[in-house]
């Protein structure tokens with residue numbers, strides 16, 4: 074879509090008619106099981122802080138959250154974007170699936186949306202309880218906050234496009250932090266790093282060329298995104314070298330700030346809540 078060929082295909086006579094066909098929502102959100110947000114929030118209000126980690130700029134850090142507990146990511150010194158990975162700590166193969174989360178909830182997530190794990194599990198890993206940027210909506214450029222459309226900044230794309238060797242992209246930060254947390258090598262940790270939730274990042278696709286864009290995040294110190302852990306979680310958060318991602322990433326040029334992760338233990342779980350079961354599909358795939 075970025076570079077149209079001069080010998081583009083001929084436009085058919087009924088092009089306008091075909092383009093005018095109205096879209097159909099692939100996964101109507103009304104069909105999804107709804108979380109009891111009020112019950113979750115009541116449990117969160119009964120919670121005591123049980124731990125915290127401050128993620129330094131251009132670094133990442135790991136944290137564990139038991140099922141039924143709450144964690145909160147807060148902007149501290151200045152506008153800063155974070156790249157979040159989530160795993161089931163008992164089985165790292167079960168991890169956050171940004172693509173299906175996008176298909177189920179949309180390109181950007183907020184209160185009441187859930188972060189889903191990949192196949193064959195496909196169950197909610199976390200539910201968003203509070204989003205102080207929930208007011209932002211979709212701006213005039215088509216931008217919105219907390220996307221599940223980007224991947225993560227990485228040294229391979231920088232090398233491909235500019236021949237660089239930069240070591241503090243989110244991909245590398247997540248890899249180093251996970252390796253340190255698990256006591257394994259970066260080479261062993263790297264395959265576990267996956268597409269992220271871009272916390273606080275403001276992104277969209279240009280209307281004319283369909284290209285992924287970013288713009289300075291509207292996040293300010295004190296803003297936070299708060300989650301309810303549906304299963305035991307191992308999280309890893311990178312404070313992106315792009316800072317507010319208003320200009321560039323994959324370098325040390327941007328002003329960057331720490332991100333705070335706090336974990337809270339409710340005195341009792343939400344009424345009626347249970348750890349979600351793994352997906353019920355029988356996995357025979359029609360093979361008999």
Ligand SMILES: [Zn+2]
Nearest residue numbers: 226243313314
């Ligand atoms: Zn990044």
